[in-house]
Amino acid sequence: MKTISDHLSFHASALGLRSKRNEILASNIANAATPHFKARDIDFGEEIRKHEKIGPLVTSDKRHYALASVRTGEETLYRQPMSPSLDGNTVELPIEQIEFSENVVRYQTSLQFLNNRISGLLSAIKGE
Amino acid sequence: MSEINNIFDISGRALSAQLLRMNTVASNLANANNVAGSAAEAYRAIKPVFETKYAESFERSGVATVDAVNVLAINRQPEKVFMPEHPKADEEGFIYNAAVNVEEEMVEMLEASRQYQNNIEVISTMRALMMRTIQMGK
Numbered sequence: 001m002k003t004i005s006d007h008l009s010f011h012a013s014a015l016g017l018r019s020k021r022n023e024i025l026a027s028n029i030a031n032a033a034t035p036h037f038k039a040r041d042i043d044f045g046e047e048i049r050k051h052e053k054i055g056p057l058v059t060s061d062k063r064h065y066a067l068a069s070v071r072t073g074e075e076t077l078y079r080q081p082m083s084p085s086l087d088g089n090t091v092e093l094p095i096e097q098i099e100f101s102e103n104v105v106r107y108q109t110s111l112q113f114l115n116n117r118i119s120g121l122l123s124a125i126k127g128e
Numbered sequence: 129m130s131e132i133n134n135i136f137d138i139s140g141r142a143l144s145a146q147l148l149r150m151n152t153v154a155s156n157l158a159n160a161n162n163v164a165g166s167a168a169e170a171y172r173a174i175k176p177v178f179e180t181k182y183a184e185s186f187e188r189s190g191v192a193t194v195d196a197v198n199v200l201a202i203n204r205q206p207e208k209v210f211m212p213e214h215p216k217a218d219e220e221g222f223i224y225n226a227a228v229n230v231e232e233e234m235v236e237m238l239e240a241s242r243q244y245q246n247n248i249e250v251i252s253t254m255r256a257l258m259m260r261t262i263q264m265g266k
Binding site for chain 1: 134135138139141142145146149178179180187188189190191192193194239240243246247250253254257260261264265
């Protein structure tokens, strides 16, 4: 049986991850002038697969184990700089700004999907 | 130090660090034409020292902000100029100009102001997102 939370869960976890990524990118932008700071990021596609327990292998029987069923929390990776600066800082502002604005748009998209699903549920409940 | 919880801690503290950097630039530019009677008294440019402050849950969250932990006078010798008629000249007739490189300070000012703007932009974007998020389902 599909519950209401199943109906919303994918976009909810996408929204949570996007929000987390926003904070990491904001940290990078905040540390744009700090010597020795290494820019971090998360691989969104990889993390959402972990959230949704979608592994690289498909399970075709209920007795199969899902490979990506172990959730170990988000893995924050280090960004590879295009042109590292002398002070050891790997933040490249243009890249961070673009990633941030893209992430904001994608956050809004997830939010919109959630809103659509909620209003769909509401109209089903009201039966109008 | 208070714990870093959300976007307002991250970008807000970065704003105050950049503002402190602007203040040092303003002090340096204001003192750029100072003259002193000895090398020890001459004004030396001051620079803030930035340091990353990681959240306690950094390994889980990857969140960090920045603090200006210290303000140091840079180790640069003031320019020694022979000007015996100057009222502040020492017994050998030298005066000492402030050790401030005006062009360097201008570049510093532009960079600090751009980074301040970046952080402001992050805060206002995130604030707009939060406002839209609390409207969810309406």
